[in-house]
Amino acid sequence: MTTLIDRQVAETKARGQRLKQSLPAYMLAGGKAHQRTTRPTRRSGSDSEARDRIEATYDGLEGDWRDWLDVSRRYERKIPRQDRLDFRHTLILRLATMRQRTGKVLDVRQANRVASYCVADYYYSEAKLHRSLDCKHCPTTRRTHCASHNLYSECPKIRDVISLDAEYTDNNGNTITLADTIADDEAIDLDLWIDAYTWLSGCPVRAVDIAYKLLAGLKLSGADRKYLCKIRKREQKPLF
Structure with missing residues (x-):
């Protein structure tokens, strides 16, 4: 038993000596060790390479299309990563449509203003999709008041989103889902079949x-x- 304890003590001392030799001298003297760490990347190597290939396809744009691409890239950081390419296409298409409608080339100031409106439209659409809120047609004072007091749940325009998998009890006491109440063109009309x-x-x-x-x-x-x-x-x- 004593031999086993002595062996464990010797192994612990040897491990401590190896650790001491690996530490910087200023840390042993009482200084702070500044450990250099690598921040984990959100994207894997394959995702990064795929995005680089996609970005390379836009380098061939010239003229107004190139200017619109530069404007879009400045505003894409305000959009979630998964929707940035969709936002880019939406903005470039809107700028091209405005040039075709007016017959004039938009300057940088006008293009930035259109881009800011596209960002606002994106978040209005997201709020309408996920929270059933449509604040786009409300005045600015009303939107500011709702945002400062968090009155979105009390909005009279809010619509509850009901899932087709939601269950409810009918008049006969049977529990069914809303999907079961959708008419099926191939279903047999029992009443008509009985009459026939x-x-x-x-x-x-x-x-x-x-x-x-x-x-x-x-x-x-x-x-x-x-x-x-x-x-x-x-x-x-x-x-x-």
């Missing part, structure tokens, strides 16, 4: 035979056509 079955149960046998002939593509005789016309007139519902 009831009508066929009391239908004359000759009318059933004529129906089978029509289904099989057989030619009806004159008497069959006359009888079919009689049945149709009798079963036809009056319009007035």
Whole structure:
């Protein structure tokens, strides 16, 4: 037992000596060690390479398209990373549409103003999609008041988003989902099917035979056509 303890003590001392030799001299003297760490990157190497390849495809733009690309890149940092390319295309397309409509080239100041509006439209759309809020048509004073007092939950324009998987209880006490209430074009109308079955149960046998002939593509005789016309007139519902 004593031999085992002495061996563990010797191993601990040896580990301490190795650690002491690896430490900087100023740290052993009482100074602070400034350890250089590498910040973890959010994107992996493959994602970074893919983004670099995508960015390289835009380097061939010239003229106004290049200027619009530069404006877009300045405002993309305000957009989440996953939506930046979509924002870039939206902004460039809007600038091109404005030039086509006005027939004039937008200067940098006007392009920056359009870009700021595109950023605002993006967040308005996100709020409407995820929080059912549409603040785009509210006056600036109203939007500022709601933002400062956090009154979004009390907005009269808010719409609750209901999932199709939400369950509720019908009048018969059955628990079903909203998706089950959507009409299906291929579903069988049970009420209509029961009415047709009831009508066929009391239908004359000759009318059933004529129906089978029509289904099989057989030619009806004159008497069959006359009888079919009689049945149709009798079963036809009056319009007035």
